[in-house]
Amino acid sequence: MKKYDYLIVGAGLFGAVFAHEATKKGKTCLVIDKRGHIGGNIYTEEVEGIQVHRYGAHIFHTSRKDVWEYINQFAEFNHFVNSPIAVYKDELYNLPFNMNTFHQLWGVKTPAQAKAKIQEQIARMHITHPKNLEEQALALVGQDVYEKLIEGYTRKQWGRECKDLPSFIIKRLPLRYTYDNNYFKDPYQGIPKGGYTRIIKKMLEGVQVCLNTDFFANKKELMDQAEKVLFTGMIDEFYDYCYGELEYRSLRFETETLEMGNYQGNAVVNYTDYEVPYTRIIEHKHFEFGTQPKTVITREYPAAWEKGREPYYPVNDPKNSELFDKYERKALEEKKVLFGGRLGMYRYMDMDQVIEEALAMAETELAYEEE
Numbered sequence: 001m002k003k004y005d006y007l008i009v010g011a012g013l014f015g016a017v018f019a020h021e022a023t024k025k026g027k028t029c030l031v032i033d034k035r036g037h038i039g040g041n042i043y044t045e046e047v048e049g050i051q052v053h054r055y056g057a058h059i060f061h062t063s064r065k066d067v068w069e070y071i072n073q074f075a076e077f078n079h080f081v082n083s084p085i086a087v088y089k090d091e092l093y094n095l096p097f098n099m100n101t102f103h104q105l106w107g108v109k110t111p112a113q114a115k116a117k118i119q120e121q122i123a124r125m126h127i128t129h130p131k132n133l134e135e136q137a138l139a140l141v142g143q144d145v146y147e148k149l150i151e152g153y154t155r156k157q158w159g160r161e162c163k164d165l166p167s168f169i170i171k172r173l174p175l176r177y178t179y180d181n182n183y184f185k186d187p188y189q190g191i192p193k194g195g196y197t198r199i200i201k202k203m204l205e206g207v208q209v210c211l212n213t214d215f216f217a218n219k220k221e222l223m224d225q226a227e228k229v230l231f232t233g234m235i236d237e238f239y240d241y242c243y244g245e246l247e248y249r250s251l252r253f254e255t256e257t258l259e260m261g262n263y264q265g266n267a268v269v270n271y272t273d274y275e276v277p278y279t280r281i282i283e284h285k286h287f288e289f290g291t292q293p294k295t296v297i298t299r300e301y302p303a304a305w306e307k308g309r310e311p312y313y314p315v316n317d318p319k320n321s322e323l324f325d326k327y328e329r330k331a332l333e334e335k336k337v338l339f340g341g342r343l344g345m346y347r348y349m350d351m352d353q354v355i356e357e358a359l360a361m362a363e364t365e366l367a368y369e370e371e
């Protein structure tokens with residue numbers, strides 16, 4: 001008999017949910033992570049009494065009542081609503097694109113006036129079959145919204161001109177004809193009081209966790225200790241890149257503590273102008289309505305990905321999707337290894353989707369194990 005029922009590679013949200021469910025069912029789990037902390041990318045740490053989102057702004061939102069109830073077992077959530085601001089040169093706009101934005105752009109006051117303005121701009125473009133992202137965006141929202149709020153931001157994010165990006169990246173660009181700055185449409189939204197790390201800590205209560213432990217440094221010994229493995233790292237790395245490397249976009253974060261109580265008056269401010277090198281500034285205290293004397297801000301810079309850098313966003317274009325299919329087919333043949341999470345499944349997922357997927361995997365896997 002092996003020492004553990006499950007070796008779980010990755011102490012992020014996916015690994016933690018699975019470990020929690022397996023432990024509840026009486027299974028023994030060893031969770032390892034190559035980082036020096038639990039939580040993966042949702043890790044938060046306290047600085048000056050403020051919960052700092054080390055790997056970018058994380059706002060929990062979901063349309064699923066069961067997922068909301070699940071996460072609420074581990075934390076109390078506040079009533080934070082994400083209402084980002086966009087800065088374009090010396091102009092300021094509300095996001096997502098809504099009546100406030102349209103009023104700020106053109107002085108229009110009614111939905112009919114806003115619709116007429118946008119339709120007039122779209123019609124002027126004469127784009128019937130968008131060939132690239134620029135044409136797609138112009139055909140959906142017209143010139144002003146595109147030029148001031150989409151073009152520079154998207155170019156920075158992808159490191160390429162919008163003309164050179166495929167149109168499928170933007171399938172739809174919701175335009176909201178109400179005065180509503182709530183970014184998410186989901187009925188459940190908030191920030192966990194005291195940060196996300198606490199949630200993961202609670203999920204991992206009673207589970208053995210080894211940090212600063214890279215799976216690949218001791219793959220065989222680690223695998224030999226467990227009946228089964230859940231791997232939430234990069235699937236191509238697991239297979240030693242046998243079919244080639246999957247591509248990602250990366251990010252760079254610059255965090256600063258400032259000797260002032262309030263820097264920008266909002267948790268998230270996007271910089272949509274190409275000339276500003278970062279895409280957004282996060283002021284962490286505003287996620288929790290903080291009143292601390294100091295403040296902590298993070299500038300988020302898009303970055304090209306290369307081995308050794310943190311892979312943030314999978315590039316789900318046809319080339320990478322085809323490559324991932326090959327790895328996925330190989331993964332399906334595994335008897336002992338399961339793949340999960342954003343890197344194991346090579347898919348961008350919000351936290352609620354991660355919970356949903358991890359619970360589904362736990363349900364299938366643990367029911368099967370019980371038979």
Ligand code: FDA
Nearest residue numbers: 010012013014034040041056058059215233341342350351
């Ligand atoms: P995650 O990457 O968190 O965990 C995987 C873990 O495996 C990592 O800790 C890693 O160190 C470890 N690992 C990898 N390889 C290993 C190895 N070889 N050996 C040991 N350990 C290894 N979602 C949302 O709902 N609202 C939001 O506002 C945001 N915001 C947001 C901003 C940014 C900038 C990004 C990139 C993403 C978001 N998200 C989000 C998405 C959210 O971050 C995501 O859903 C979860 O963090 C994914 O959890 P996972 O466990 O899948 O991966």
